[in-house]
Amino acid sequence: MTGGSRSRTIRFMTTVSDDAVVLARLDYSETSQVIVLFTQRHGKVRAIAKGIKRHTKTRFAAGIDLLDIGHVVVSVRPDRAAGLATVTEWKQTRSLSGLREKLTRIQGAQYVAEITGHLTEDWDPHADLYDAMIATLTALSNSLEPLAAVVAFQRRLLESAGSGPRLDACMSCGSNDELTHFSSFEGGMMCRNCEPGQVEKWELSPKTLDLLRKERITDATPDMLVGAFGVLNYHIAHLMGREPRLASKLVPTVRRRTVE
Numbered sequence: 027m028t029g030g031s032r033s034r035t036i037r038f039m040t041t042v043s044d045d046a047v048v049l050a051r052l053d054y055s056e057t058s059q060v061i062v063l064f065t066q067r068h069g070k071v072r073a074i075a076k077g078i079k080r081h082t083k084t085r086f087a088a089g090i091d092l093l094d095i096g097h098v099v100v101s102v103r104p105d106r107a108a109g110l111a112t113v114t115e116w117k118q119t120r121s122l123s124g125l126r127e128k129l130t131r132i133q134g135a136q137y138v139a140e141i142t143g144h145l146t147e148d149w150d151p152h153a154d155l156y157d158a159m160i161a162t163l164t165a166l167s168n169s170l171e172p173l174a175a176v177v178a179f180q181r182r183l184l185e186s187a188g189s190g191p192r193l194d195a196c197m198s199c200g201s202n203d204e205l206t207h208f209s210s211f212e213g214g215m216m217c218r219n220c221e222p223g224q225v226e227k228w229e230l231s232p233k234t235l236d237l238l239r240k241e242r243i244t245d246a247t248p249d250m251l252v253g254a255f256g257v258l259n260y261h262i263a264h265l266m267g268r269e270p271r272l273a274s275k276l277v278p279t280v281r282r283r284t285v286e
């Protein structure tokens with residue numbers, strides 16, 4: 027809307043109702059927290075949950091925990107970008123208690139939440155990524171090998187963010203022979219001939235590259251999964267501007283990126 031009498035229209039708060047996962051909780055005041063939600067139809071939404079920290083009875087008496095899955099109602103200004111939304115209702119709809127049974131499961135889930143929070147924009151819908159996240163959290167809650175689910179989600183998130191790595195040819199010369207290094211800046215592989223000219227790079231084994239080229243992560247050994255996690259985490263760290271906090275907890279042996 028531009029100019030004229032319409033610009034003087036009084037705008038009221040509107041409400042948005044959606045399914046959501048809790049990606050983060052940040053203290054806001056003595057009684058309130060900012061909840062970062064990843065919603066099915068509205069993307070990432072930041073909202074204040076007032077009174078959530080009071081020990082008195084509130085509508086959020088049951089609390090809103092990290093990685094909870096539920097149905098949320100928030101009130102928002104017509105100009106959504108102008109400020110935080112406010113949580114008016116929250117009802118947990120699913121309980122993935124299995125997530126908390128093993129440390130690697132919950133760390134995998136926390137990693138997934140952390141990278142999603144950083145690589146998605148507020149109010150930018152990604153319904154497919156939401157569905158992938160629910161599937162990933164469900165898989166993690168009963169998984170013996172959490173890393174396979176995490177690696178699959180890393181790939182989905184990168185694709186969704188428009189940063190899926192190109193793995194079939196050298197970004198510099200186009201050759202598909204002896205692709206030995208990945209460059210986050212270039213967004214794909216470098217060949218043996220071209221990689222010496224690239225400072226920012228990550229060496230990966232032919233097995234890891236094969237795994238990453240597959241449509242689905244199957245028949246991967248733990249070493250291959252760690253290799254795949256490492257290179258995708260390296261790419262994600264570049265896009266985030268820092269190392270994801272949960273990366274070294276989830277995979278203690280993961281190399282850190284060396285070029286800032």
Ligand SMILES: [Zn+2]
Nearest residue numbers: 196199217220
């Ligand atoms: Zn090349």
